[in-house]
Amino acid sequence: MLTANSLTLGRLLLALPGMLAGRRYQRRALSRELAALLQVDDSRIVLYDSGRAAFAALLQLHGVGPGDEVIVPAFTCVVVPNQVPPSGATLRFVDIQRGSLGYDWQMLDIAIRRHTRVVVVPHNFGIACEVPTWLREKHRQVRFVDDAAHGFASRCAGQWLGSYHDGAFFSFEYSKNLTGGIGGFALLPAGDYLPQPALPEVSCADQWRLLATLKAHLLSARWPLLGRIAMALLRRLRLIYRSGDHEVLDGAPHPARELPLLSAVLIRAQLARLPATLAHKQQLAARYRAMLDTLPDIAQWQAPADTHWVRYPFALPFPVVDKARLARELTAVSGLAIGVWFDDVIHPAGSFRHGYQPRSAPHAEALAASVFNLPLNINLAVDDALAHKLQRLQQALAQLLRQQKESA
Ligand SMILES: Cc1ncc(COP(=O)(O)O)c(C=O)c1O
Known part of the structure; x- marks a missing residue:
């Protein structure tokens, strides 16, 4: 999947000397x-080493306990x-609505109980929403x-x-709006304070693995074949940095660490160019919307004009049994890296279930079976080549919809 949405190979290399200033300086x-x-x-x-x-x-x-x-x-x-x-x-788990990719506020109201202490509010794909005042005041x-x-x-x-x-x-x-390879931060409510214990640092070896993985992602954005070769090589050498299997398969919590120095310098480099990056991605999103508008059976989502899309979602009007395969086929036909987020109510498919009862979130299950997404990546130019790729994707999707109608 095309990733490192706001970074280029050149900017990565230019940012690296900033590491000489040291981690405390860069984090501050x-x-x-x-x-x-x-x-x-x-x-x-x-700041932390991850959103989690x-x-x-x-x-x-x-004070959740x-x-x-x-x-x-x-x-x-x-x-x-x-x-x-x-x-x-x-x-x-509470179901989401197909229309907004977020909660149905009436359903959430019914789901909240006396001992509900925290509700995690999703903003999937970057579409920001606000909890209605009546709901906040009621609970x-x-x-x-x-x-x-x-x-x-x-x-x-x-x-x-x-x-x-x-x-x-x-x-x-890697795959988020700005990338440090890993990294994240909490934005505390106004007036709150979080005593920050000294956290362990991400090891030097892991930062080298992060750097190597990021470089392979960035190579893929410019030269897909070279990127695939680099990724295969890193896999063989066990140099890919990714979430541990114990977190994905066993549901283990994440031990918090400090934001790595490498991540801090890369994020700062991307922040410095944020307005241009946002403008570029919004142009890409507008192109995608215009192409998908020609296929009214395909669902798209309304979003505020100042949305920073992480990827641009669209959903087919029928469930797809093997989404990964269809995404690969559409990618091969169009030359655009089609993604499958989220491929299950708890992504990725096959990950730990946390007691989720099948069919208890029917809207999310239907969505997970039909949603795909397009890349919002500054390495993707808004030019004639993109127009041709979109034309090929439009034809492939139109054919898919026709075939589905004929077989129905
Ligand atoms: C919706 C959502 N929330 C939170 C996270 C966790 O972020 P991080 O990987 O930085 O822990 C992810 C994915 O990684 C995500 O997709």
Whole structure:
């Protein structure tokens, strides 16, 4: 999958000398810059090695413990629910709506119980939403925490995503809006303070693996064959940096660490060019929307104009048994890297279930079987080549829809 959405090979190389300034300097500078962008006090930004670690910290901030319940959307990445059991709280999945990719507020209202302490609010693909005031006022014991992992620098009615509920967690993992390879931060609610224990550092060896993996991702963006060869080589040498199997398959919580120095310098380099990056991605999204508009059977989602899409989602009007295969076929035909997020209510398919009962979230299950996405990556130029790729994709999708109608 095409990833490292806001980074180029050149910018990565130019950013590396910044590591000489040291990790304390770079982390402090990054916190300041994030705070300035999001128009919040520096003390509200707490950096971690991942979004999941930031989520665990917010659970701690809100005093979540035994006897409490945490509601998580039934359309999420496994590493989110993984952080709940260590708090002692119980975990409950609530379905999402197809129309918004987020909660149906009336359904959420019914789902909230006396002991519900935290509701994780999704902003899938970067589409920012706001919990209605009536719902917040009705359930004053509940803290609404934004999963902003897909929506760094998205806005909702002019407000920065993450700044208007009870805290938010963001991700800088490879595939996210800005990438540090890994990384994330918590945006604390105004007036709150999180005592930050000294966390372990990501080892030097892991930072080399991160760098090697990122380089392979970036090579794939420019020269797909070279990228595939580099990735295969790294796999063979066990140099790929990714989430541990114990987190994905066994649901283990993530031990928090500091944001790596490498990640801090890369994120700062991308932040410095954020307005141009956003403008580029919004042009890509507009092209995708225009192409998909010619296929009215395919679902798309309305989003505020200042959305920072992580990828551009679309859904077929029927379930697909083998989404990965269809994505590969569409990628081969069009030359655009088609993704499958999320391929299950708890992504990725085959990951730990956390007691999820099949069919308890029918909308999310239907969506997971039919949603695909297009890359929002600055390495993808908005030019004639893109127009040709989109034309080929349009033809392939039109043929797929025709075949489906004929066989129905
Ligand atoms: C919706 C969502 N939330 C949270 C996360 C966790 O972010 P991180 O990988 O930085 O822990 C991810 C994916 O990785 C995600 O897709």
